[in-house]
Amino acid sequence: MATEVLRSDLERPVIVWLRDDLRLSDNPALTAAANCGRRIICAFVHDEESEGVRPLGGAARWWLHGALREMDDALRGLGGRLCVHRGVASVVIPQLAADSEAAAVYWNRRYGAAERHVDEAVKTTLKAQRIEARSFNGHLLYEPWSIKTGSGTPFRVFSAFWRAAHGVGEPGQPLGVPARLNLFHGPCGQASTTGVELADLALEPTSPDWAGGLRSNWRRGEAGAQARLEFFLNEHLHEYADLRDFPDRSATSRLSPYLRFGNISPRQLWHAAEAAANATTSLRVHQNLEKFRSELGWREFSYHLLYHNPEIATQNLQSKFDQMPWRSDADALRAWQQGKTGYPIIDAGMRELWTTGWMHNRVRMVVASFLVKHLLIDWRQGEAWFWDTLVDADPANNAASWQWVAGSGADAAPYFRVFNPVLQGEKFDPDGRYVKRWLPELDGVSSSVVHRPWQLGNNVEAYAERIVEHGLARQRALDAFKGLG
DNA sequence: TTTTGAGTTGTTCGA
DNA sequence: GTCGAACAACTCAAA
Secondary structure, eight states: OHHHHHHHHHTSOEEEEESSOOOSTTOHHHHHHHHTTSOEEEEEEEOSOSTTOOOOOHHHHHHHHHHHHHHHHHHHHTTOOEEEEESOHHHHHHHHHHHTTOSEEEEEOOOSHHHHHHHHHHHHHHHHTTOEEEEEOOSOSSOGGGOOOTTSOOOOSHHHHHHHHHHHOOOOOOOOOOSOOOBOOSOSOTTOSOBOOGGGGOOSOOSSOOOHHHHTTOOOSHHHHHHHHHHHHHHTGGGHHHHTTOTTSOOSOOOHHHHHTTSSOHHHHHHHHHHHHHTOOOTTHHHHHHHHHHHHHHHHHHHHHHHHOTTTTTSOSSGGGGGOOOOOOHHHHHHHHHTOSSOHHHHHHHHHHHHHSOOOHHHHHHHHHIIIIISOOOHHHHHHHHHHHOTTOOTTHHHHHHHHHHTOSTTOOOTTOOOOHHHHHHHHSTTOHHHHHHOGGGTTOOTTTTTOGGGGGGGGTTSOOOSSOHHHHHHHHHHHHHTTO
């Protein structure tokens, strides 16, 4: 009798609820499910209805579609499939668990306020149904609550945060793809009305199909992430510290959208970079490795800030910025969005973003500074545009970085740091290759003036007039920021 | 307990 | 041409 009960209980499946962890390798929830010996149902819920959950932007929706398709393909290759649902997750997941007579639901944690509330509600409902609910850390090197100052408060300064993080210990070795995956392959949630086909989510644009530039620049999903990582480690890690600021050199990792959707994990990057560094004899190995890891550190710090400041995407971390006299200027905002400000480094960056769904890190800082300081437009307008157009639009990184540039953040740039778009262009794109790639108007312009084309007179008539003059705009910004007292 | 110094990414000005 | 100072206020850890 007892053994019969045991056997029938083991026949109950476990649901792995996938979210921002669309990968098979180093997926703690999936590995735990594999180890518990049950049949595994992999489920994804497209939830745009839960209170406070921010709908994805267009570029991120496009990425999500590909990542889900790749995940489904990978699961089918192993005899399973991905069950896609639509609806309120705190209803759908318990319903799916009941329909499938699941014994447990496992997932990897999220850190935004609304997402945590959803997950908490799911856990409460499951427990009431006497279904096991377990969550894991698959998204971060360090849990946000595990790193504290000497007095027990959250850090507000990056360097101290990162030093303290090292004190917590080395991130663990990443998990492999589970060796034995007993995957469910039947129809998903027979009794459920929330099951849909991936195409039903309409995540990809159709009319018009604006995603051509995205498709030709990115291979979404886990295999694409591994290929991109290998390329970066082989070709660019050895020059990372020296060249990562030069947008024409492609020396950055371009792994951000993969991290955003969990097509790869930070632990995998941490250890793969170390292995690659150990295998080389090139100069500055240590500096390159530490520089790359500190960029992962900034991602950790952003999640730390998000966790401890749930409203980071909408509220100034420094409340004195609530008094900032932001300008309302629809024409200037549109010029910035469309890459028609008349400053080549700004316009090239904004067109790269529009075309590829991504922008080089150095250029992101310059365009953000330009919007907030030269145009005196609220950082939230810029944050929203990036949220809609970036394939890596991340709830933590995007908001924290905009607040950093604006000066309203926890450990923000000083107010008087106003990037000069001409000097930044000349310093980091000295021969103008980057701006010419995105601005055909500047074809043939000498590198000596390519970042200040207005000095050519009528020779570049096709190129936009400057919408503000740097010196005047800089002074206006300094006055406004100083006025915050 | 108090003090001190350092802190991702810069620019301008005047000597 | 180069070079140092000034441009705030606050956080955090070490002394």
